[in-house]
Amino acid sequence: MAPGCQFASDNTAGICPEAWEALQEANLGHQPSYGDDHYTREACDSFREVFETDCDVYFVFTGTAANSLALASLCHSYHSVIAHSVSHVETDECGAPEFFSNGSKLLLAKGEHAKCDPADVARLIRSRNDLHFPKPRALSVSQSTEFGTVYRPEELKELWGVCRSHGVSMHMDGARFANAMASLGCSPAEATWRSGVDVLCFGGTKNGMAMTEAVVFFDKELSKEFAWRCKQAGQLASKMRFISAQWRRLLQDGVWLRYASLANAHAQALAAGLREIEGAEILHAVEANAVFAKLSPDVDKRLKAAGWKYYSFIGGGARFMCSWKTTEEEVQALLGAARG
Amino acid sequence: MAPGCQFASDNTAGICPEAWEALQEANLGHQPSYGDDHYTREACDSFREVFETDCDVYFVFTGTAANSLALASLCHSYHSVIAHSVSHVETDECGAPEFFSNGSKLLLAKGEHAKCDPADVARLIRSRNDLHFPKPRALSVSQSTEFGTVYRPEELKELWGVCRSHGVSMHMDGARFANAMASLGCSPAEATWRSGVDVLCFGGTKNGMAMTEAVVFFDKELSKEFAWRCKQAGQLASKMRFISAQWRRLLQDGVWLRYASLANAHAQALAAGLREIEGAEILHAVEANAVFAKLSPDVDKRLKAAGWKYYSFIGGGARFMCSWKTTEEEVQALLGAARG
Amino acid sequence: MAPGCQFASDNTAGICPEAWEALQEANLGHQPSYGDDHYTREACDSFREVFETDCDVYFVFTGTAANSLALASLCHSYHSVIAHSVSHVETDECGAPEFFSNGSKLLLAKGEHAKCDPADVARLIRSRNDLHFPKPRALSVSQSTEFGTVYRPEELKELWGVCRSHGVSMHMDGARFANAMASLGCSPAEATWRSGVDVLCFGGTKNGMAMTEAVVFFDKELSKEFAWRCKQAGQLASKMRFISAQWRRLLQDGVWLRYASLANAHAQALAAGLREIEGAEILHAVEANAVFAKLSPDVDKRLKAAGWKYYSFIGGGARFMCSWKTTEEEVQALLGAARG
């Protein structure tokens, strides 16, 4: 193992063995296109089992598309979306939510550790109700958050309470939903629709699959014509089985949760190791698969000299992501390099 | 082999062996995300070799996205796109060109066998030049066409002549570009930029790959910020290597052309066989991998009873598509069923 | 009176005396902005009286904006709008319906004298129901039509029958609604919501006002947030009273109808005169304020030599529009020039 981009993101890892086998199987013979195949039907049924409800499921290629199309199904162009100021929809999607909704504005909420503060959400919802400002229509929460923290169901319910009374729907950016679930231990139902989530973008790519995210509507009124929306947006796969077969397999026997638990455990180990190193300080609670640390120039230099790649932030911040493919050996190698 | 959807489309077949091997290789180890990997760099270089020019290449997931984003890079919302009345951008993309361009109108050209008639294109370009109508800005041609015919370079050059003098750019919807090239025999350069094509959407899915089309800009002025456009549109793959590795392999040693030639040859055999069957009449020149036939109710009934699936059109029309995976056995089986 | 553009369009005439007086009154003192004034409230109430129902009324600046915003309130980007092939939304709004709806496609219906044929509308609604084509969501009819003909309530009701059973709403482009009403003689209610119209764009500009069209929603569910839509689209006047005061006055004592009747009567006289001239042939029933005629080269030449301006069409067609300001003297002058 050579040090490299293993911790740079949870998308530097490829396709996990179970997803790979599913692709192999799906590649036999011919299959009807555009999702009219048994892999897709069965994958959708698996979501209904996992979430214990008759949800509506659509597969798209990227998280950016999933979030933006989901938000566009909630919002007209003159609406606004409340999201945390460090949320992915605000900082890393190149204006995709604005593009797909034809103009919805993002209103930025504050909150510790990348979690939206209910009081600040309430403030944003109430701050303007005149025609000259976009009307708040959706709250977007990231689960797990961009800082690797996790909303507990009671926290979601508190946000739900704020939203519900103002006709604001809840969207969950679950690019790392699996990691959040592995962390919470509760049922997926409890962490989503039972806590007010109307639509969930469930990340596949960072859970060991390739080129797929699932948009899961718990409020089926919102998804009535979502298939047309996906098609028009260039997000309907003709060879859909190569997407759905991966989901079908990972949702079986809890493979998705197992890999997410592994990634989370490695993040814990990494954080524990860093805590004992002088010049490394853990910045946020490590509740999923991300470790944010403040590194001294020395530690940073040693890691980079050893060949490790990772996102750096102003002021010495560093982000390390663990994935389904992370190994104990890699964690120890990185810690060794950090120690010097 | 059981009769089924083998001829329903060229996307019912899966991933060809070479692309599969490329995926396997790409799945080893970790790779930087978003295309910052050697597979992607090498794949782009391969396009430059194949087209003998310093073109700019981007990978997206679907043909709908490829066409729409390419057209959006040519057009403002108040422009119009000229396309054949049976073109895919008009009939099968759910208004995606209008969506991605934020309103560009499609103007429908006439022409035999799904090929745009230069005189009709000229008529459309000249018909309106006032503010009250969208200004023609692009011509979109399908290569091969929706009826399985192929533009010869001299036909493209004639259209180019019409376009050039009015500031109209040329876009090529090459969902089946490989089949067209296998049919033409000339160089890819001759069939594209040397004949006036500014941007080509080169189909991967129907050429034996999965979930990928390449947008190839010959006019690099047009692609200056295309990467941002793709990202905003949810078309930037984080695990890009699983896309680019397929292209890198198929463009090597002419694999792409070999498969397209095979598909075309099967289409020829299928057409030849149908021509000898009473109640089957070939409707368009078979120049690529599609066979359009008019079937008598008896022939149609026999095929369906045997289990064959295919698109049917009003008045007895039927479409049969051959792919990289089509076998002689399948062709003979279908012909046998048609004969009864 | 010098011959000129008097018949070129019904927007070459200015502001009628009653509207002018209303502007004068509205210019006294100060008024709250953005429609929060008594002129606007009273104007809206006048619409409710004229239409005998609790409709929702919004004022915008142009017919293009009125139609497009109304259609955008009916359609998502992946929907389609059925309209006659010669309708203004298709031919003279520079793709505005596609722009405001972020991509809705127009499907073109046939029909004699610019009126949508119910059978062809039904064909378009039923022709496609798959994901690959925009779903029909609205029918747009022009009243009076672009050829100066008028839908009778029973014709609208027949179209309504077709629409209703497929979840398709009805939009009326009433740029010349006043002329249609003056022609029909029935109540405005009968010609609109009682015949299935969900939203009417009622033209002010061609009825003797300046820079105003009214969007009248009979289905208030559709207009719930229309005020935000107008504001975002740059169609909310800060000095709204200068718009609403005109409407308030013209809807009083039937001024709007009186002017429209005058214009229609002049069109009748003009058509009658032309019918008696060799080399002039009336092309469509003259039911509103437009006269379409086929002119011989001689007649055409004489009119142009005399200084008259009008739209000419390929093959000798000419359009003459009468307005609130048209005089008998002008009609006779034009006829005199035509006679030579």
Place this chain on the structure above:
Amino acid sequence: MAPGCQFASDNTAGICPEAWEALQEANLGHQPSYGDDHYTREACDSFREVFETDCDVYFVFTGTAANSLALASLCHSYHSVIAHSVSHVETDECGAPEFFSNGSKLLLAKGEHAKCDPADVARLIRSRNDLHFPKPRALSVSQSTEFGTVYRPEELKELWGVCRSHGVSMHMDGARFANAMASLGCSPAEATWRSGVDVLCFGGTKNGMAMTEAVVFFDKELSKEFAWRCKQAGQLASKMRFISAQWRRLLQDGVWLRYASLANAHAQALAAGLREIEGAEILHAVEANAVFAKLSPDVDKRLKAAGWKYYSFIGGGARFMCSWKTTEEEVQALLGAARG
């Protein structure tokens, strides 16, 4: 004179006498539509004289439309616009810039007294240059600002220096450009294109006209097809002369500047008066026609009891706007009420 909304906004006043006379003249006879008339030609020429350059001029109905269309002509959907956090484009246009550009994001700059701080603009321009964030493409400055302050040419030039080196264009929201010019005393050329402004939205409504703003392009490359953009956006007036005639008149003999000077002078008097009142504190430099004051509850109560209307802000802030129509009597009446 009864106290009311005289100071609530500079759009509660109507049309000034000169503009009114121009409308009267324009209402005589017939005129070609859509701006093909002499009033429009002459108005455009007047702009060229005022700005001492061959600029390109378009008339639209509202400031929201002017700003949004101008920005859309600078930006693609994946670009971003830098604007002050209290700028009108951010706070009071209901997401119109995002809508017309199909998704451009606004990046919020800081700066004292509503003026963009060059260092903060530079920070925003440089902060991100990756594909995952919209690329800065325009800076929007308000002149005069939302706090009634005015950029001096040297301040604009400093911003220009920052922009120029990064390919960022400069847009000026001049809803109150006249008031800024009256305040600065320099030439309009010096305050715009000679200081780097590429496109100016010159406000008519707040300068004594009705329903018109002018978009003035100093960089004609940017306006090449702006007329189509306006038409598609529903911003092309058919009876254009009623817009252009107002401009033609107000740009003659400096009427526009005279009224703006009057409004500014009244604002000075109002501020001077308030400064002497206990419980009133002036919050920003009074450089144009706005007076921002912090009022004690007593003063606020007295003013409201007397019938005065004005915008109030959290913490006791109040905004008073003077207009072309403001009189000394009104200023004294308001001051008198404030004094109690």
